[in-house]
Amino acid sequence: MIPAIQHSVFLYLVLSCLYPSHAAQGCLNKQKVLTVIRQMQQFLKGQETHFTDGIRTMKAKLSALQISVTKLTADQPSATWCPLLEAPKHGQKFGSRYSADHEVHFVCQPGYQLIGSSTRVCQQNGRWSGVNASCTEWSDLSFSRKPHCAEVERTQHCSCDAGFHMSGSNENSVCQDVNECEVFQLEGIARLCMYNCINIPGSYRCTCPPAYKLLNDGRSCSDVDECATLQHNCTAGETCINTGGGFQCVNPQCPEPRGNISYVKTSPFQCERHPCPMNSKSCHHAAKTISFHYLSLPSKLKTPVTLFRMATAAAPGRPGPDNLRFGIIGKNNQGQFVVQRSDRQTGELILVQPLKGPCTVEVDVDMSEYRDRTFQSKHVSKVTLFISANGF
Known part of the structure; x- marks a missing residue:
């Protein structure tokens, strides 16, 4: 029995013997009662001492923790900030x-x-x-400098820094800047810069058009993809199409219902025709699917070049077409494009004339499916070309 429980039992026995109604033969005599009381007093005094020591220890630990935290905070340097710097003019x-x-x-x-x-x-x-x-x-004076001259064996020798050439007589020689931009514009010499070359004293600098960035080689330009970097302003219902030097927001729509021919948009870039009545020949000959495609091209792209391919595939368990016919809808763009079959199930849209930008060109291509010389269905692809102002 632990001391606290033992003393509680003794206290209960002592109290029971103090009241006659609870007196019994097993009660302690007076001397034992006094002894038990003294023991209880000593026990309580010891418990009070232990409790006081515990409180004192806890206070000491809390004080030490407070001092440690305060010192740690004081040791940490406050955030250092420098004054605002403005971009220089130009x-x-x-x-x-x-x-x-x-x-x-x-x-x-x-x-x-x-x-x-x-x-x-x-x-x-x-x-x-x-x-x-x-x-x-840059001032004009920056493009001419004094040469470095030294006398060697009673003869004066002069030289220029890299990017400069000697001009004038030996007595009045001067170092003139070499205009690399003009030199490398001559026919048959590779261009220094993809877009624009700026001559500076002793060297040159390449720049790019707006919405392009200069690559690490210092001469090539790369288009900034505003769609991937979220630098566009297209709404939630529109799709961002990156173009050379910009972007386009598109939201193609299905054709308006006409007679018993109507379409439903099944994806952002495709419409499908509703089922046709059995006796409606015009509905069956209307396009079964209309898809929308967007391409970005540089200006004056070297031709011929394949832009787009159309193919067919049979549904599982059903025989596919045994003949495909491809064509360009309308006559506006027939001189710029041709359509030809590349294999039994595929047709290609080919650009045959260079397109000068900036401009937008649209061309519609249809693919008709036949089986046993009987028309089955037609599919239309509406292709939109965004031609940039630059040739890269």
Whole structure:
């Protein structure tokens, strides 16, 4: 029996013997009762001491924890922020984080040179590294420099920096800039830049048209995909189609009902004809499916080039067509496109004349299915070409 329970039992026995109604032969005598009372008093005093010690220990631990947390918070450095930096006039700034260890970069527009630091870092003291950046226009004086001359064996030898050539007499020689952009525009010489070349003192710089980015090779341009990077403004019911130098928002619609011919949109780019009445020949000869296709092409694309393929497939358990016929609907675009069969089940739409952009060209191609020389069904593909202003 544990001490607390044992003393409780003794206390119960003592109290029982104090009242006559509960007196019994087994009650303790007076001396034993007093002994038990003294033991209980000592037990309670010991419990009080242990409880007080526990409270004191708990208070000490809480105080130590409070001091530790306060010191840890004080030791942690507060976030460091640097002042706002503006983009230089005729230039751009890249980077919008102004806390410690973050970088901000500056570039100038074509025809301007950067003066100052192209990269600045926010330091722990709240100050930016480097110096302020500015963009100044190239001056004509920048394209001519004094040569480096040295006298060797009583003869003066002069040389120019890379990108410059010597001009003038030996006494009045000057280093003139080599215009790489003009040199490499000559016929038979590879172009330096895919889009535009800007001559700068001693070198050159390539630029790209709007909505294109300059690749790491410093000369090639790549279209920015506004659809993939969510830089478009198409609504929820529209689909974004990336084009060269931009994007298009499309939402093709099925033809309006005409007589007993009507369509239902089964996907964002396909419509299917409702079942036809048995005796309606015009309905059976109408397109069974109408699909919509969008292609982005560069300007003046080298031809001929295959743009689109149409194919047929038989439903499981049913015989497929044994003959396919392909054609272009209407006569507006027949001089620019042709349709030909590439194999037994496939037809191809081929561009045969270059298209100069920017423009949008639409062409409709139909595929008719026959079996045993009997017409089965027709499918129409509506192809839209977005021709960019650039040839890449």
